[in-house]
Amino acid sequence: MNQILSLHAKNFDVEAIRTNFPILSQTIRGKRFVFLDSAASAQKPNAVIDAMANTMRTQYANVHRGLHWMSERTTDAYEAVRDKVASLLNAGSRDEIVFTRNATEAFNLVAHSFGRGVLKPGQAVVISQMEHHANLVPWQMLRDAHGIELRIAAITDAGELDMSALARTLEDGRVGLVSVTHMSNVLGTCNPVARVAAMAHAAGARVLFDGSQATVHRAIDVQAIDADFYVFTGHKLYGPTGIGVLYGRRELLEMMPPFMGGGDMIGTVSFERSTWAEVPHKFEAGTPAIVEAIGLGAAIDYVNAIGMDKIEAHEAALTEHALVRLSQIPALRIIGSAQDRGGVISFTLTGAHAHDVATLLDRNGIAVRAGNHCAEPLMRRLGLDSTARASFGIYTTHDEIDVLAQTLEKISGFFAKTGAA
Amino acid sequence: MMFDDVRDLYQTIILERSRNPRHMHSMDPFDAAADGDNPLCGDRLTVRLRYDAEHRIAEAAFEARGCAISMASADLMADVVQGRSADEVRRLADAFGKLVRTGATEDGAMDPLLPLAGVCEYPSRIKCATLPWVALTAALAGRQEASSEQR
Numbered sequence: 001m002n003q004i005l006s007l008h009a010k011n012f013d014v015e016a017i018r019t020n021f022p023i024l025s026q027t028i029r030g031k032r033f034v035f036l037d038s039a040a041s042a043q044k045p046n047a048v049i050d051a052m053a054n055t056m057r058t059q060y061a062n063v064h065r066g067l068h069w070m071s072e073r074t075t076d077a078y079e080a081v082r083d084k085v086a087s088l089l090n091a092g093s094r095d096e097i098v099f100t101r102n103a104t105e106a107f108n109l110v111a112h113s114f115g116r117g118v119l120k121p122g123q124a125v126v127i128s129q130m131e132h133h134a135n136l137v138p139w140q141m142l143r144d145a146h147g148i149e150l151r152i153a154a155i156t157d158a159g160e161l162d163m164s165a166l167a168r169t170l171e172d173g174r175v176g177l178v179s180v181t182h183m184s185n186v187l188g189t190c191n192p193v194a195r196v197a198a199m200a201h202a203a204g205a206r207v208l209f210d211g212s213q214a215t216v217h218r219a220i221d222v223q224a225i226d227a228d229f230y231v232f233t234g235h236k237l238y239g240p241t242g243i244g245v246l247y248g249r250r251e252l253l254e255m256m257p258p259f260m261g262g263g264d265m266i267g268t269v270s271f272e273r274s275t276w277a278e279v280p281h282k283f284e285a286g287t288p289a290i291v292e293a294i295g296l297g298a299a300i301d302y303v304n305a306i307g308m309d310k311i312e313a314h315e316a317a318l319t320e321h322a323l324v325r326l327s328q329i330p331a332l333r334i335i336g337s338a339q340d341r342g343g344v345i346s347f348t349l350t351g352a353h354a355h356d357v358a359t360l361l362d363r364n365g366i367a368v369r370a371g372n373h374c375a376e377p378l379m380r381r382l383g384l385d386s387t388a389r390a391s392f393g394i395y396t397t398h399d400e401i402d403v404l405a406q407t408l409e410k411i412s413g414f415f416a417k418t419g420a421a
Numbered sequence: 422m423m424f425d426d427v428r429d430l431y432q433t434i435i436l437e438r439s440r441n442p443r444h445m446h447s448m449d450p451f452d453a454a455a456d457g458d459n460p461l462c463g464d465r466l467t468v469r470l471r472y473d474a475e476h477r478i479a480e481a482a483f484e485a486r487g488c489a490i491s492m493a494s495a496d497l498m499a500d501v502v503q504g505r506s507a508d509e510v511r512r513l514a515d516a517f518g519k520l521v522r523t524g525a526t527e528d529g530a531m532d533p534l535l536p537l538a539g540v541c542e543y544p545s546r547i548k549c550a551t552l553p554w555v556a557l558t559a560a561l562a563g564r565q566e567a568s569s570e571q572r
Contacts, residue, residue, distance in 0.1 A: 185488055306449050353488035355462060355549060356431075363427050372463035386463040415436075415489075 012310040018395045020045040020302075031365030034400045038258075038343045039185055039391030040369050041211060042238045044299075051298035052240060052291050053275050063290055064264055073154040078290050081297035082280075088300050090221040091231060096253065097289055098246040098280040103212045106231035106246035107179075110208055111285060113256040114177065114229075120373035122148030123176035126169045126205070129155045129381045130184045133374045139179070151175070155381065158185035159336030162345050166196065169273035170203035178207045182214035184229075186373045186389065187336030188319070188344035190214065197226040206252065212236055217315055217342040218392070222247050226325040234292065238394070239299035244291035246283070253279040260285040298381075303394070311394050313344040317399060318392045325405040331412040333385055346373070349408065352415040354386040360411045361388075366404055424504035430546075431489065439489035444499035452559065457556030459548055459569040464491055469554040478502050481557065488549050494537055495553035501533050507561045514554045521550045524533040 002159040018024050027035045034045060055077065061070040063078045086094045100106040115125070115138075125139045125148055143150045154165040161180065169175065178200040183190045197207045208229035210233045211220060216291050217360055222230045227247065234243040248256075257278055262285035267275035276282045302312060322345055326332055330351040359368035369389045372379045379385065391402060424569035451469040458465050466485030473479040481499040485492060498517075504511050508528075517534055520526045526534075540550045548569045557565035 355464075355488035355490070355546065359430070359543060359546060360427060371461060376460070376463060385465070414431075 005276065012306070012314050014314065014395065014397050017306065018084045018397075020047065021395050022046060022049075022396060024161040028367075030367040032403075034394065034403055036143075036368040036390040036400065037256060037367045037369050038216075038396070039236070039389065041235045041241070042216065043395065044240065044295075044392050045238055045302050047302045048239055048295045048298045052295040053385075055291050055294045057416065059069075060291070062287055074290060077297075078288070078293050079292045081300075084297050084300045085245050085247075088215070088304075089245075090223055090246055092223060095279050096247055096250050098253070099246060099293055100231075100242040100244040100246055100393060101289065102235070103210065103233040104243050104244075105233045106209075107134050107138045107210075109246055110177075110179075110229055110231075110248075111142045111257045113259050114252065115139075115148060116146050117257040118252070119146070119148055119176040122174065124149035124151050124174050126151045126153055126167075126175050126178045126180075126200075127165070128153045128161055128166070128180045128188060130161075130189065130230065130378050131179075131181055131375065131377070131387065132185055132210065132212070134212075135181065136186070136369065136377065139152075141354070148176075149174070153180070153327060153380075158338055159184070159189050159339045159382075160348060161189075161191050161196070163192075163195065169198060170199060170205065173204055175200070175203060175205040179229075180207075181210040181212075181287075182220075183202055183211075183342050183344070184336070184338075185213050185382050186346050186375050186378055186387070187338060187344075188341040189336060189338035190218075190340040190342055192340075193227070194225040196224075197228075201226065213342060213344065220310045229254055230304070234296040234299065237296070237299050237301060239296040240292045242289045243296045245296075245332065248279075250279065253283070256283075258282050258285070262286045264288070275276055301406035306394065314394065315392055315396075318396055319343045319345070321398050322390065322392070322401045322404075325401055326408070329405065329409055329412060331416070332408060335382060335384070343396070344389065345391070346387040346389045348387055349415075353413060354388040354413070357408070359390045359410055360414065361404070361407055362401055362406050364403075365408060430543060432536045432539065434536045435489055435493040438496040439492035442483075442492055442496040443495050444482050445484060445492075446482050447479065447484055451482075453563065453568050455556045455560035455565050456551045457567050457569070458557070459549070459552050461570065464488065464549065464552060464569075466491065466495060466553060466556060468495070468553060468560050470557075470560055473504075473505075477504055477506050479504075483553060483556075485553075487552075488546075490537070490540060490546050490549040491552055493527040494534075494550045497534055497537065498553050498557065501530070502557065510561060511558060514558050517554055518551055521547050 061074045063075040078244045082094045084095045139150050142148050151169045154162045158253045206228040211232040228249050230247040235241040265285040333348050335346040354370035371386050447467040452472045454469040464487045468483045471479045483495040518529045521540040524538045555567045
């Protein structure tokens with residue numbers, strides 16, 4: 001805790017931050033570990049690891065049901081995280097925060113409870129061409145089960161939302177929900193979510209934003225952007241796996257039927273019928289991810305202690321540096337050129353497939369992702385099979401980006417030389 | 422040299438075959454064909470076959486845009502299966518799966534595929550090497566699509 005407070009007092013000190021992440025001091029195959037895959041899942045600070053271990057060591061029981069001291073304390077700790085999340089997103093009320101297993105489950109919750117319970121057959125859901133599979137497949141399932149039309153709004157060649165294409169999807173007034181990402185996990189593009197919300201609302205539609213990437217990189221204000229739903233996952237925000245969040249406007253959550261049935265989500269139960277608990281508990285069936293939620297709370301405290309504004313500035317500087325360094329490599333092509341972008345950069349290297357690039361980087365201790373990044377339709381839209389992706393976090397240094405660029409230069413040479421025949 | 426330790430994977434023949442494959446073309450007419458798909462990484466390839474009078478593989482060809490490992494594996498596979506029966510090819514496919522998982526084989530017919538033995542050190546790349554074989558055995562079975570995630 002003292003470590004965190006000392007960070008707060010100073011300016012952003014990436015070397016001090018790195019000491020909070022024990023995994024980063026390892027070497028991989030004798031090489032310094034350069035972790036550039038935070039967009040897939042971020043590393044965990046001691047604050048999170050310790051909070052979870054201490055919970056299990058000293059303060060653990062089931063929540064919401066124990067008439068005993070240990071359960072009451074654990075319930076307090078678990079519910080305190082709901083307040084922290086509400087504050088992180090600037091939600092109007094803690095009751096608008098639903099804990100889920102991950103962002104994917106949050107999407108499925110909305111697709112099920114809002115999609116089947118509120119949307120009517122014949123209405124449409126709009127997503128964009130840059131969505132993660134988690135914001136596509138649940139809507140395809142809803143379409144096939146419930147007679148909802150699925151519309152895809154185009155993106156521009158720069159990798160930005162095509163706002164006029166989005167407007168066209170809304171023209172006939174049949175759209176009930178617009179669900180787009182706040183920040184692309186492939187292109188790094190940050191979408192103008194407040195504008196999207198205004199357009200959707202003017203057309204009578206609700207909006208859902210995928211904050212899985214954005215929540216990590218900038219301050220979020222669901223009231224300012226006028227979101228109806230907002231989802232994110234804990235493990236990309238330096239928290240543990242197994243815990244995600246759905247923010248939903250209270251009046252929407254109240255009109256939506258439950259997603260899953262079971263304990264903890266009920267009012268009264270008889271063999272004939274049951275009544276539902278109040279929101280948000282109506283959507284949290286069964287024993288929740290108690291330890292993981294407490295870990296997420298510690299992660300939120302951690303990033304708040306550093307300061308979201310400082311994190312955003314650090315990552316903007318890193319991204320700028322990386323765009324400059326990578327664009328100096330002649331064979332390298334950066335995918336997407338959005339004006340507003342975060343610390344996620346996809347690229348291809350002429351003459352070398354993304355898998356081979358990733359393997360050679362890995363042999364030099366550098367972890368990147370390669371493939372279609374759970375966005376296969378986006379890859380097709382871009383005319384690509386796969387890309388390599390470097391993504392940055394609070395612990396990423398300028399020096400690591402230089403190591404990446406130098407190694408990519410050598411990889412480019414390796415394939416250019418040995419490939420000639 | 423920084424890439425010495427990847428020479429076990431990226432042997433000269435792998436890089437050479439991936440750049441200049443001998444069997445990459447769209448065979449027409451053909452007797453059997455299947456698309457192989459690795460949904461996790463986005464790799465796709467098509468394998469096409471022509472049989473001889475005894476229903477042995479007269480020729481195998483493929484079309485793909487993949488990594489060096491999958492391209493070289495497909496090209497070496499097309500070499501090795503020529504003149505073989507479906508049963509022999511299925512036996513080779515099993516032996517190849519074992520080769521890229523363990524780095525070893527007792528089957529002498531596998532010798533031309535030994536340059537791919539180094540894949541066993543790279544668990545995340547095994548499916549790159551086996552995808553052409555998954556598509557080939559699907560084509561032999563009369564299926565038109567195969568996925569690295571299905572058996």
